[in-house]
Amino acid sequence: MNVQEFYQNALDERGFQADDAQRNAVSRLQVAYDDWVGYKAKRANKFTRLLTRPEVPRGVYMWGGVGRGKSFLMDSFFSVVPVVRKTRLHFHEFMRGVHRQLDELKGVADPLDEVAKRVAKKYRLICFDEFHVSDVADAMLLYNLLKALFDNGVSFVMTSNYHPDTLYPEGLHRDRMLPTIALLKEKLDVLNVDSGNDYRKRALEQVQAYLTPLGAETDASLREVFTRLSDAREEDAKIEVEGRVLKCLRRAGSIIWFDFQVLCGGPRSQNDYLDIASRFHTVILSSVPCMSAAMSSEARRFTWLIDVFYDNKVKLIISAEVAPELLYTQGVLSNEFHRTVSRIIEMQSQEYMDADQRQVVNSII
Secondary structure, eight states: OOHHHHHHHHHHHHTOOOOHHHHHHHHHHHHHHHHHHHHHHHHHOHHHHHHOOOOOOOEEEEEOSTTSSHHHHHHHHHHHOOOSSEEEEEHHHHHHHHHHHHHHTTTOSSHHHHHHHHHHHHOSEEEEESOOOOOHHHHHHHHHHHHHHHHTTOEEEEEESSOGGGSSTTOTTGGGTHHHHHHHHHHEEEEEOOOSOOHHHHHHHTOOSEEOSOSHHHHHHHHHHHHHHOOSOBOOSEEEETTEEEEOSEEETTEEEEEHHHHHSSSOOHHHHHHHHHHOSEEEEEEEOOOOGGGHHHHHHHHHHHHHHHHTTOEEEEEESSOGGGSOOSSTTTTTHHHHHHHHHHTTSHHHHHSOOOOOOOOOO
């Protein structure tokens, strides 16, 4: 099955209709698929390999607003492209791994080149979801890293909410980012997938954002919500947040589902919630309890979570034991909690659901 066939089957299963921007993207991804088929044949031919080393196929950079189906398109390609040494991951997660390896390679003359060689030994094709730069440390090393990866024979398919020219728009030392932008435009075909149709927003219009009481019916509703909103294949049920691994119930692309106890039941800070807000468009938070006076720590973390998600326009779907105004009525934070209740209610509004998510800046130094 090729990209176009896989994509059409996936559309039929979901009852979706393709738009012109998506059709153009599928056509380009089909070309990439065909190029990889040809590349594989050349690699398998010993005579051809003796004469010349075949170049990996040219990559693709798909950009557009949220909910345009970019991850869905990339997953269609990734699912069928005949490459063994391939991986698909969030760019944010990739950079975390890079920084970990750089720490291990302190003292090495050219650590970025060593990291690139390690990556190239494992992968020929990397599919990056949500390519964006909000960290000055990433901005300053990206050019040398990506150039080394290209030089070592790695090809990319990327999705982003931003055209390369608008990456890291007001970041510190943005001039350090300009060579990276030029490299992306040189090495990748840049496609706009902005049809004007926000499929995720359409799905959110049909979703109830606050579900109560808890029980089997509510759990079933959340599973349906997750399926309706997910625009990518499902991934491992754990993520690294601020250096710690957190278990989630489910995640796929830019949507993730947590149990309340995971996000609010243990030691967490605003930075944890900022990290999540920078990586996910929609968060499902299930099993929020009616918090007693003895649960002031949980209530405090919950207010932090709501504040961070609210400020960054993260879409939040909640299942709770009771209505928002009854979640926390007695305790040291009960007066302050009125604002949290107000924000939860506002986050259910159509105006909030329609608002674009803000780009979270994780570092300003």
